Structures are given as structure tokens and as C-alpha cells.
Amino acid sequence: MIERHIQIRLLEDFSFYPALAIVGPRQVGKTTLARHLQTLLGRPTIFLDLQEPQTQKIFEEDDITFLKAHSDKTIIIDEVQLRPQLFSILRPLIDQDRRPGRFILLGSSSPTLMRHSVESLAGRIHYTELTPFSLLEAQSIATQLEHWVFGGFPEALKAKGTRFAQQWLGNYIRDFVYRDLRALGYDLSVEGISRLLLMLSSIQSQLLNISDLSRSLNIARPTLMRHIEILEEAFLVIRLQPYSVNISKRLVKSPKIYIRDTGILHTLLEIKSYNHLLTHISLGASWEGYVIEQIKRSAVPEWKFFFYRTQSGAEADLFAISPTGAKICIEIKHALAPSISRGFHESIKDLLPDNAYVIIPEGRQYTNKDGITVLPLLNFLNDILPTFQ
Secondary structure, three states: OOOOOOHHHHHHHHOOOOEEEEEOOOOHHHHHHHHHHHHHOOEEEEEEOOHHHHHHHHHHHHHHHHHHHHOOOEEEEOHHHHOOOOOHHHHHHHHOOOEEEEEEEEOOHHHHHHHHHHHHHHOOOOEEEEOOOOOHHHHOOOHHHHHHHEEEEOOHOOOOHHHHHHHHHHHHHHHHHHHHHOOOOOOOOOHHHHHHHHHHHOOOOEEHHHHHHHHHOOOOOHHHHHHHHHHHHHHOOOEEOOOOOOOOEEEEEOOOEEEOOHHHHHHHOOOOOOHHHHHOOOOOHHHHHHHHHHHHHHOOOOOOOEEEEEEOOOOOEEEEEEOOOOOEEEEEEEOOOOOOOOOEEEEEHHOOEEEEEEEOOOOOOOOOOOOOEEEHHHHHHHHHHHHHO
């Protein structure tokens, strides 16, 4: 098994919180990780899958009695979004016995799941997102190039370089649109969500202009906003917010939009290989989204991430604030010998970061006369990011 980045932190959280929730998209390895955690917890455990008929029967007949009978164990419940009423049952059980590590819940996000957990288990549960494999996690099974092209979903990476990778990703998108959204409690137009995903793939790394998108898709603004929120809740897209604290500049106020996994992005764009990607109009946007997602997957949750752009042209693709308050500006370039934009220099003057970096795919690392360090992504993830955490 590939060791996941969040494993050590999960074990630390297990020693403090009565309940942990591991959430994330389908097929990222939540069940595999939980099974592995069972071997590390040092106490008896019981694993329940709410998709299995036997488990469903147990919970339908008398879930409270069953859970009380196993109070001496850590109870791991998979696919918890299928039984949202479970949260209100867990609350009194936890209040009666607040020992750490009593429950580990696995599931995909949904409005019902999140609402019930917030209402019922506030202060009793801690959420951790499990993403597809990060670049650092996947190094034993894929090169950076393969990971960028095919994304981090385990099954897609297994099939990298074959037609089965894109087939699997295509099936994943179809299953998400036609089956998973409704299973998670969303009553949405299949055609509308499909068109929205295709449109978002075409504006990867760009400012999210809701008015333009609403007109293009012929969807009302409130409906469109809700659809984007749903895709974000389902871990498919992310909105990167602009940084605007205490800066007397005319700032861009709209977020930027990214499809998080580049395997999903490339499948939507019908990009089938690295050579195809190299000649595609979305090459730079894909690389930018990939770099940002890999930094976020490798960083501890206390980091804060923004982009910075002013009406006068100052721009940083990523402005990050570390858990200790250190500030870094990042420009992302798909070039071995990048020219640093005037807008990035202006953003450094405005933001006064502790460090500034230009991240490239590969090549040598160097620092220029202005103190800006140009370096490959792997160097940043392995050598720079840990020094701020």
C-alpha cells in the first residue's frame, strides 16, 4: 500500500477526537486507508459497510443497541452518507463516553451529510479530506509527467499510458453525473451539469465570471452558483479566492476556478496523451492548476491559499500564508527558462512576501538578481514547502 500523506495526522487526531470523518470523492482509497489504519490503532476495531445488505439490516433493526454492544471497539463505518440519520444517533453515544477514537466515518460529501454532522456532532468530530494521490505519494508508481497527464485517481494511474486510463476516467465522470449526484441527494439536470463541467474545463485557471457563464449556459445565476457549489462539495472543482487584506489597490474580486484532478480535466478536454497536451491551448492552464493542487495536497491544512491580481496588472498565481505566518508569492510557468512577468514583480512590491518563487516542470534551480528562486515543482514540494510547516 502507498502511504498516504494524511496518515500520521489522522493517527494524531484519533488520539484526541471521539469521532473522525474521512471524506473525499469516490475511488480515492478511503476504504483502503481505513483498513490500513485498523492495523495501526492498537485497539479492537469493527468495520461496517453501509452498502452491504447485512450491515443495512443491522442498522435498520436496532442500530443503537448494536453500537452500544461494541462500545469497547473503534467502530469504522463506510459510506456513511447513505444513512445521514446516524449522526443524531452517535451524538448521545459520544456524550455518554467521550473517549478519543470511538468512531471513524468514511463518506462522500453531500448537503445532507454535512448538515446532519454539523447539527449533531459539532465539537465531537473532525473532518479530513482524502484526495487522489498527490505527486509525492505517487512517485513510486508514476513519473511527474504521467501523474500530470492521468491525474491521481489510483485506478487511472494503474492504467497510465493505456486506453483504459481514459476509459476509466470517462466512466468516472459519467457515473458522477448520472448516478452519484442523485445518490448524494442532489436533484439536478444531467444535461446542465454535463455542460457546466465541459464549460469549466475550457476556462481552467481563469477568473470565474458568473454572468458570462450564466449567459453561455442559459442557466439562471442562482442556479449556476448552486451547481458550482455542489461540484465543489463533491471535490471536483475548487474556487481560489483573491487576496485583498489591507491593500489599497483596485483588486480583482472574482475567484479563479479549477477542475482539481488533471486526469478529469484532460478527459473533459479530450486530451489523450502528453504530446497532445503539449500542443493544446490549455497547456498553461492545466500546468497552473496541477501545481496549485499538488502544493495544496502536500501542505498541512493550516496553510491559506489565494491568488493576487490588481486592475493595474500586478499578478501572482498563488499567494500562500504558512501556519507560522510566512508569506510566499508563486508564479507558475511551463517553461525551462521562464521570463518573469512584470506583473509578478509588481505583486512582490505590493505584498512584500518573505520569499518568491517561479515553479517550472523541470530543470535547474537558481535564484536571480532580484531574489526570486526559479525551481522545479518537485524541488519546491520536497525542499521548500516543509521548511514553512
